[in-house]
Amino acid sequence: xxxxxxxxxxxxxxxxxxxxxxxxxxxxxxxxxxxxxxxxxxxxxxxxxxxxxxxxxxxxxxxxxxxxxxxxxxxxxxxxxxxxxxxxxxxxxxxxxxxxxxxxxxxxxxxxxxxxxxxxxxxxxxxxxxxxxxxxxx
Numbered sequence: 228x229x230x231x232x233x234x235x236x237x238x239x240x241x242x243x244x245x246x247x248x249x250x251x252x253x254x255x256x257x258x259x260x261x262x263x264x265x266x267x268x269x270x271x272x273x274x275x276x277x278x279x280x281x282x283x284x285x286x287x288x289x290x291x292x293x294x295x296x297x298x299x300x301x302x303x304x305x306x307x308x309x310x311x312x313x314x315x316x317x318x319x320x321x322x323x324x325x326x327x328x329x330x331x332x333x334x335x336x337x338x339x340x341x342x343x344x345x346x347x348x349x350x351x352x353x354x355x356x357x358x359x360x361x362x363x364x365x
Contacts (some may be wrong), residue, residue, distance in 0.1 A: 232350070236345045243341055246348040248355040250274035253341055260334040266336065275354040279344060286340055293339035300331050 238249055243293035245251040251272035256264040271278055273299065304327040308320055328335075 245272035247277040269311040289339040289343035
C-alpha cells in the first residue's frame with residue numbers, strides 16, 4: 228500500500244510495518260478487529276531483528292498518542308454530525324461520539340502504538356536491504 232511513501236514514517240504507520248526496515252510486520256494480525264490477537268504485536272521484526280519494545284513499559288507512552296487520536300476522532304465525529312444533521316440535540320452528539328469511540332477503539336490502540344514507536348525510530352535503508360545483501364554475498 229502506497230509504495231511511493233517507502234522510507235517515510237507515514238508508510239510504516241499506515242502499513243503497520245517495522246520503523247527500521249519497513250518490511251517486517253509490527254502486529255500479529257493485520258485486522259484491527261481480530262479480538263483473539265487484539266493487543267498482540269511481535270517482539271522482534273521478522274526481517275531485520277529490531278526489538279520493538281526497547282525497555283519494559285515502553286508502550287505506556289502510547290497513551291498520550293491514544294489520547295490525541297481520541298480527541299481527533301471525537302472532533303471528526305462531532306463535525307460530521309454538525310454538517311450532516313445540523314439541528315441535532317446534544318444527546319445525539321454525545322451518543323454518536325461515544326459509540327464512534329467504542330467502535331474505533333481497536334484502531335486507536337494499534338495506531339497509537341505504531342505512532343509511538345515511529346516517534347523514536349526512523350527508516351534505515353541498510354537494514355531494509357539486509358536480506359538482499361546477504362543473498363548477494365552467497
